[in-house]
Amino acid sequence: MKIVIQRVKESSVVINNNAVASIGKGLLVLLGIVNEDTQEDIDWLCNKIVNLRIFPDENDIMNKSLLDIDGEVIVVSQFTLHANTKKGNRPSYIQAAKPDIAIPLYQNFVKTLQDSLGKAIQTGEFGADMKVHLVNDGPVTIIIDSKNRE
Structure with missing residues (x-):
């Protein structure tokens, strides 16, 4: 499981010209x-997300x-x-x-993150063509791969 975390002042997700998610200060994940991802990957990443000290x-x-x-x-x-760009363009x-x-796994990730954070989180829609808007704060962008945790 791989995540890109962006610290944001605000972020939203739009699908077919309809805003489906919107937040203020926080994180876009x-x-x-x-295929090899498990609940162990989810638990580890969710713990990282809520405890990562990246806010001033x-x-x-x-x-x-x-x-x-x-x-x-x-x-x-x-x-x-998870794009592989080794061969060709x-x-x-x-x-x-x-x-x-x-x-x-996506649904379990969202539920685990909600439980870890102690409040509801916003989501996009799995598989949809989404327009993601954000004001990156810093900018602060961090990439974490659960397979590199050891």
Whole structure:
């Protein structure tokens, strides 16, 4: 499981000209899933997301977590995070999990993150053509792969 975390001042997801998600200060989380991902990957990543100290404290040092600032979250599925670009110019997405595997893992990720954060989170729509809007704060963008945790 791979995520891209973007610290945002605001973010939204639009599908067919309809806003389906919108947050203020917090995180936009782009989520890519592979066949080998498990609940263990989900638990580890969700713990990282809520406790990662990437928000400024009173001295403007990145020392506060999402929990500390009572921040909001949008999670957006993004299979392209697992693009293989080694050969040619057209990426291969063969490593990305197919919907029958990815959808339940995506849903478990969202539920686990909600439980870890202690409040509802916003989401895009799995498999939809989404327009993701954000004001990246910093900018702060962090990539985490659950397979590189050791």
